[in-house]
Amino acid sequence: MIKGDKRGQRLLAIFALGCILLTYPMLQIFNHGDLVLGVPLLVLYVFLAWLAVIVLTALAIER
Amino acid sequence: MFAGAIILVSLAYIGVLFAIARFGDKRADRGQSIIASPYVYALSMGVYCTAWTYYGSVGRAAATGVGFLPIYLGPTLMAVLGWFVLRKMVRISKTNRITTIADFVASRYGKSTLLGSLVTLIAVIGIVPYIALQLDAVSSSFTLLWNYPDITSARSAGSAGVLDTAFYVSLAMVLFAILFGTRHLDVTEHHEGLVAAISFESIIKLAAFTLVGVYVAFGLFNGADLLYEQAAARPDLARLFTFNPTTIEFGEWTTLTLLSMMAILFLPRQFQMSVLENMDERHVAKASWLFPLYLFAINLFVLPIALAGLLLFPDGAVDADMFVLALPMHGQQQVLALIVFIGGLSAATSMVIVDTVALSTMVSNDLLMPLLLRAGLVRSPERRDVGGLLLAIRRIAIAAIILLGYLYFRLTGGSAPLVSIGLISFAAVAQFAPAVLGGIYWKGGTRAGALAGLIAGFLTWGYTLSLPSLHVIGGAPDSFVVDGPWGIGWLRPYALFGLTDLDPITHALFWSLLVNTLLYVVVSLLRQPSAIEHSQASRFVDAFQHTGAGEPLLFWRGAAPLDDLRSLLERFLGAARTERLLSTYARQRGVDWQTLTIADADLVQYAENQLAGVIGTASARVATASVVQEDPLTMDEMLRLLDETSQVLAYSQQLEERTHQLEQKSLQLEAASAELRAANERLQELDRLKDDFISTVTHELRTPLTSIRAFSEILYDNPDLDAARRTNFLEIILKESERLTRLINQVLDLAKLESGAAEWHTTAVHIGELIDDALVATSGLFAEKNIQVTVAVGAGLPAVWVDRDRVMQVLINLLSNASKFAPADVGAVQIRAHHAGGWLQMAVIDNGPGISPDEQAVIFQKFRQAGDQRQGKPKGTGLGLPISAQIIGHFGGRLWVESEVGAGATFLFTLPLEPARSVGSDEGMG
Amino acid sequence: MTHKVLIVDDEPNIVISLEFLMDQAGYAVAVARSGEEALAQIRTFQPDVVLLDVMLPGINGFDILQRVRQNATWQQIAIIMLTAKGRDVEVAKGLALGANAYVTKPFSTRDLLAEVRRCLNTGQNHDARPG
Structure with missing residues (x-):
């Protein structure tokens, strides 16, 4: 397990990243109704970005 | 089916x-x-x-x-x-x-x-x-x-x-x-x-x-x-x-x-x-x-x-x-x-x-x-089962x-729609954000600030979100929402002050959190937090600095009768659990349960924490307050602490001297300076305790100060007060000022005596002369009440070897006490001095109301006066006798009282006639 | 109707000053010099406001406060603790036991009068407020 201090900084960074990925104006870039892999692009993007935040958090915590 | x-x-x-x-x-x-x-x-x-x-x-x-x-x-x-x-x-x-x-x-x-x-x-x-x-x-x-x-x-x-x-x-x-x-x-x-x-x-x-x-x-x-x-x-x-x-x-x-x-x-x-x-x-x-x-x-x-x-x-x-x-x-x-x-x-x-x-x-x-x-x-005895x-x-x-x-x-x-109902609740609890988040990251947040913020935020929430939701019956908003109350446009709950084009939730959240946060911060900044707010603030904000469970701050200086505390706990926790908790406590602290009758501050704190687990911290505080006895920090305890301070101070001076002598020998110097450091740390600790001593003394100081301030303000605010009243009030101010001065001098004097820092000038003193001088100093007091004074000094008394001014102080104190308690016009005070087996024994006898055995036990303690229970306080500081006892004790003698209620009081003290060893030492008379 | 103020203190000069202040402000005034006397006066004089010292001969001020707060018929009596005991623990105790205000001696006459006025205005409100 890495030291608490470093872990805290990583978590803060992930929080900041999540805030940027999951709000306007980033969402505007993906604001299209086209289907990608059978799923609307915006929907696909939001879920993938969400999952990315979760996975990064898990890595920061568990490693 | x-x-x-x-x-x-x-x-x-x-x-x-x-x-x-x-x-x-x-x-x-x-x-x-x-x-x-x-x-x-x-x-x-x-x-x-x-x-x-x-x-x-x-x-x-x-x-x-x-x-x-x-x-x-x-x-x-x-x-x-x-x-x-x-x-x-x-x-x-x-x-x-x-x-x-x-x-x-x-x-x-x-x-x-x-x-x-x-x-x-x-x-x-x-x-x-x-x-x-x-x-x-x-x-x-x-x-x-x-x-x-x-x-x-x-x-x-x-x-x-x-x-x-x-x-x-x-x-x-x-x-x-x-x-x-x-x-x-x-x-x-x-x-x-x-x-x-x-x-x-x-x-x-x-x-x-x-x-x-x-x-x-x-x-x-x-x-x-x-x-x-x-x-x-x-x-x-x-x-x-x-x-x-x-x-x-x-x-x-x-x-x-x-x-x-x-x-x-x-x-x-x-x-x-x-x-x-x-x-x-x-x-x-x-x-x-x-x-x-x-x-x-x-x-x-x-x-x-x-x-x-x-x-x-x-x-x-x-x-x-x-x-x-x-x-x-x-x-x-x-x-x-x-x-x-x-x-x-x-x-x-x-x-x-x-x-x-x-x-x-x-x-x-x-x-x-x-x-x-x-x-x-809590107190009503018929309610045993609060659980x-x-x-x-x-x-x-x-x-x-x-x-x-x-x-x-x-x-x-x-x-x-379900979601829009739920969001109303979200916005309500969001009002806790400034008070909670501010509370765990900012020590400056105060109770008044939190109250102001929460009330304002909650009212705004109610007006901009909750109230209109009740006005949207069957999906269509009524005129309260559309046109505003009484048709006032800028009061429209979904567009307050003309803030349109926002969805209701954003609109409500903007206004409510704005006023909430603003008031929380501004009101908090207006006034200093009180001590308990301050200590709770650092407990919360510095939560990670405190190690583990930490030592709880001892809020209660007070003690409580163990029985009261136990019955309080039993009411909320039940008898079995109370027994368990108390015995756990006793085991941990190594307390003997059988002999304990008073719960100390530590145990009171422990009990409060246990209660908090059942009824919450604020209620537990109120419940505990009802059984705790106030202010257990007696003057005696405090003076003992002061004593210790003085001793350590003297010790550190010695150390300093020694350090000086050993300057060349670096090893020893190091050891000495370590000692010095330790002494210094102890000093700082004692300094803190001295603050408490001062707070006890200030309680006594505040009483005359209160009268002085009150009458000064009255005179200041009422320039056209009639002359008689004016004079009367000014007299009170003067008298209380004198009382204050006397008190301050005596506190300092006592502290000096007890720490051993007082200077003594011992000379041969003839007791007859001393009595005469003391009578001159107090003659006014006796004349005022028309009290008769008789003196009987045994023939051929040798001189005593004492500090003349100090013994005079004792004598004057005893005489002025006698003048206070002897009745006017028919009062009679006798002074006797005679030889008693190697000792000079002096007596000051009055024909006042006498002192009960209970009172006799306490009058030599600081700030305790005869007459407290009867007719209000007599004039005086309550320090005269303790000081006198200190002085007589210094010369190896003893000061005591003999009295029966209704038959006057006799104050006696002894001084050694042998000048040699006892002078200048603090040995008792044995 | 004239409001009634009961002064409970055993220090004669302080009583004189309080009597003067309350009288001048137009209140009816009664004085008690001990705990027992205070309880008797509360029963007979039925004050709206009590200025209560803590260190009293007999029953002390905190006990009086507690007894008043336990008596259902005395709930609307406002109690202002007026005492030289100014430590936080004592203030907290007074407010916890249900005092309407806690004023420490020496007091400012203006502040004290304002406090009395506030208690009379808020009537039955028993909010604890820092003194």
Whole structure:
């Protein structure tokens, strides 16, 4: 397990990243109704970005 | 047939919940916790997902596309910060034995009962719509399923059937929540059974929802991609794939994200599960990705279900909030529909149980208990069993809260979308953000600031959000909302001060949090926090600096009779538990229980902490206050401390000298300077104690000062006071000033005597001369009251070897005392001096009222005077005799009194006639 | 109707000053110099406001406060603790036991009058407020 201090900084960074990925104006870039892999692009993007935040958090915590 | 099955399965499900809870509690009793796992912890946080998520999200998605998501993205982001924010709240709650969020706020701002009550009120009123939402969803789904296979009666506005069902559902919920939630009294002990059952419910609702999602995507349609394709072909559905100004705007998206970030921390049920029921801080870390993962999973199928519903039930034939249930019914999947219903039931019941447990605890601990305590409940002897009363209060509170929810449902007619009802509650609890977050990161926040912010924020919330929701009957807002009250445009609740073009939630959140935060900060900055606010502030803000449980600050300097303290504990905790707690304490501290009669400050603090676990910190403070005796720090203790200070001071001076001598020898120097350092540290400690000594003395100083200040202000404010009064008041000021001066001098004198710092000039003194001089000094006093004085000095007395001025001081003190107590005109005072076996014995005899044996015992103590109990205080400082005793003691003599009530008093002292050894030493006369 | 103020203190000069102040402000005034006397006066004089010292001969001020707060018929009596005991623990105790205000000696005559006026205005309100 890495030291608490470093872990805290990583978590803060992930929080900041999540805030940027999951709000306007980033969402505007993906604001299209086209289907990608059978799923609307915006929907696909939001879920993938969400999952990315979760996975990064898990890595920061568990490693 | 099917109707019976619905009820049977529902009952069976609830039976399973009880079994799990029982099992959890049993295991906990045996010390084998089944919930001490980060996975269970994360699942229990899933109580966040209620009927709102289960039914409402689909409804929201059917109207706004991805607009249902911010409610889950916010908690995800907050969970990432869990390592900082949530863990801090957990740490604080554990060290302070916090029982609810109201308790948390009350405790932070100086254990304020008022603040606790306010937070309780906001939470209860705020959560009522949320409970209404659960009742709405359960009764709608029940009605829908009841008519299987017809999919007709959806959530059509206010249909009588649904309303009646809602009533029965409410009653069932009341029963369930009471049976489930109030099995235990102590609220800081973990509700292991409850947590286990809630975690189980989290699994059930996720499983049921995923099942219906898979069925819809792959059973009704051949894969989610085909479903999306069909929807894309319809322009009215394709619009849901993107943001659109008419559906959901970015502003609202951001607002909802923020709002849900606060909700995940401050909703009473979230606080209960993630803060209070937390078993281990490390679980917080793991939950910061596990819990978001749960949210992610439960949202995967929301949009497909919404689209399928829109495709299969065109023209709004079925309320979108009920698609989850209507779709399997549409596909004639009877069993699946039943499972879906149970999933919804689990979502709703978990919310209702945990929220009502949390709220009823708040109502009993933070709202009613302070009132009951003030009304004298603690002291009244006939009320032995407060525990039973507490449980009764909590049960009634649960019933009242759920029925309020039903009432709200009736009033709003059950017409609004589920999500918009829930958001009203979110906005209410968001009002806690400045007080709580400010409270754990900013020491400057004060009680007054928190009160002002909360009240203003809550009122704004009520006006801009809650009130108008009651004015939107049957989907159409009335003129109160459209035109503003009395037609005043800038008071329109959804467009306050002309702030238009915002959705109601963003609008309400903007105004309420603005005034809330502003007032919290500004009012906090206006005044210094009081000492208790200050100490609680650092306990909260520096939570991580304090190690482990830390030593609790000793707030109570006071002690309490052990019996009082014990009976107080017994009333709230029961006899058995009290016995257990006290004996644990005795064992830990090595106290002998049999001989103890007074509980010291430490034990009082311990008892308060234990009580806090049951009735909350603020109430525990009030209850404890009633048995603690005030101000046990006596003058004697304080002077002893002062003494010690002086000794250490003298010691450190010696050390300094020695250090000087040993300057060359560096090794020894080092040792000496270490000693010096240690002495210095001790000095600083004693300095702090000296402050307490000063506070005791200032109590005595304040009395004359009070008169002086009051009369000065009166004279200043009333320049035209009549002459007689003026003179009278000025005389009082002069007299009190003299008293003050005398007091200050004597305190200094006494301190000097006791520390051994006084200088002594011993000379040969002839006692006859001394008496004559003392009589000259006091003749005025005797003349004033026309008292006769006689002197009898034995013949041939040799000189004594003493400090002339000091013994004169003693004599004058005794004479002025005699003049005070001897009656006017008929008073007679005798002074005698004679030889008594190597000693000179002197007596001052008056014919005053005499001194009772009780009083004789205390008059030589500091600040204790004869006459206290009888006719008000005599003039004097209460230090004359202690000083005299010190002086006589210094010369090896003794000062005492002989008296009978009604027969005058005789003060006697002895001085050695042998000059040699006793002079200049403090040896007693043996 | 004239409001009634009961002064409970055993320090004669302080009593004189309080009597003068309350009288000048137009209140009817009664004085008690001990704990027992105070309870008797509360029963017979039925004051609206009590200015209560802590260190009294006999029953002390905190005990009097507690007895008043336990008696249902005396709930609307406002109690202002007026004492030289100014430590936080004592202030907290006074407010916890239900005092309407806690004023420490020496007091400002203006502040004290304002406090009395506030208590009379808020009537039955027993909110604890820092003194």
